[in-house]
Amino acid sequence: MWTINRYPGTWLIPALLPVVLMTVYPIGHALWTSLHEVMLLFPGEPFVGLKNYERVITNNYFLDALRNSLVLTLMAAPVVVTLGTLVALFLQRRFFGSQIVRSVVLLPWVLPGAISAVLWVWVFHPSFGILNGTLRELGLGQFAVDWLTSPRTALFSVGVAHIWTQIPFAVVLLMAALANINSETLEAAAVDCRSPFKRFAYVIFPEIKAMIVVLLVYNALMAFTTYDLVYAMTGGGPGTATTLLSFQIWRESFSMYDFGAGSAVAFIVVVISAAFIVAITKALPSDLFASD
């Protein structure tokens, strides 16, 4: 690390400018909205303080939505990163057809969310779906359930679809991180340590830890703010079984035209996601956020 005595504006301003442009005013506006009563049908936007927040939190959907969002995030982020690491480790090997597998892994990435939702609706469809079809063929018909319309499995099914959409990105970045490891380090480790698990724990994992932290943060954010899969797969139902906080922002704002309440939910989401980020970076300390 070298020290520069003044702010390196020529290096940073071009990158900061678009981000600042797309955040300062919009976030300020959203914050203002969350403190005012902004409804499309009523003229005037009186200041109501924290009333919107109070109204949202005491609403009967809130606890369900909060729980669903937390469950989805706690399920998706670790699973995506773990599966991604396993797949990336596996795909580093060369075997017959490895090129094909490496390409097919990227498929879920190429599809916009709305389309992934359609494909997964088809997989989970109670009568035409491939999942129930396969279960029946295998003689396991009693396990065939209405995946997306039964309250017990709906959130799980949406979670599987969400994980599917996020896997390729994790694989790409982890393969890049794995390949960046100095080959001499790996050779030395292969000599010193016979157990592949120990080799992973003591040699490979520390090398890719920073990337894993980045991916955990990114995936926690993605899972906590996703709404398009839910919108297209279940519409938040059955009941409140798949209602997510992020989906509720959309519903309050664009379905009930209560923009104040929508923004209030959004800032509740901000606080919780910030807590996620802090928790992840505290649990897995890496040099990523070090200031020196």
Place this chain on the structure above:
Amino acid sequence: MPGRLHPLLTFLFAGLILLFTGGPVLLSLYGSLVPDRILFDSSRSLLTEGPNFETYRYVFTGQLPDSYLQESANRAMISDAARQVPQALVNSTVNALAAMVLNLLLGAPAAFIFARYVFPGKKISFLYLILSPLVPAVALVTPIYMMMQWLGLIGTPFGIILVHTARALPFTILILSVFFRRIPAEIFEAAVLDHCSRFQLFWRVAVPLSLPSIGATGLFAFMLSYSEFMFGMLLSGDAETRPVSVVMAALARNTDVSWSLLNTGIFIAIVPTLVLVVIVWRFVVEGLLSGAVKG
């Protein structure tokens, strides 16, 4: 790579990965090749009927599939939106390429400075970048729309490109700085002894050494823009500028549209993008595995 795996285990693992990631897409390919009435008829299948390319023909030439010209057929099952897919694909690719190039051009220098230097204001700028994507995009839709209207960018690709670039940049910078940090410090020290300026350190040392990683990051920026839906819908105007995610969502939400036409649309949208992504990805993997960085 050190370590060997039993061939059968390799095969099994590869099969599982293929099934999970490729399975749903394979279903869509299957659906696009058979008309609906065969799809929902358990006694007939692709094997008994042979592939049917009528819906592909419809998308590219506008000639209606024969199966929908029969008397009992429901004309609502054909949607004009399917015909917009090829144009939308071009729009999305242009947007995504622009967002990718902008992300790398603007993000890489910033990531380099963050990874290698200490300077006043570093913490606050980095924190701002990390925390800015916390606010869910849904909550920012209205103000961003108003801003774009004020700037006169509604209905042009520039508005979409600007928003997509800004939304991907924090992650681009974060990811690239992880890669730049992994370059051994000795290489930079040697370059400094050779009187390299800061820009030369970046352009002649850091960038060439992490080219494959930059490719992977560029792929991320590309895909984030390519698959983004909400801002694409709000900021695009008529069918001429609509990105593929918006066209596909319109097709998918229309419950009347035939499965095979929808799947045809999906498949036409997948293939060119997948080819593009795989080419970049192969370069990334090959470059990385051949050991571009020798410490």
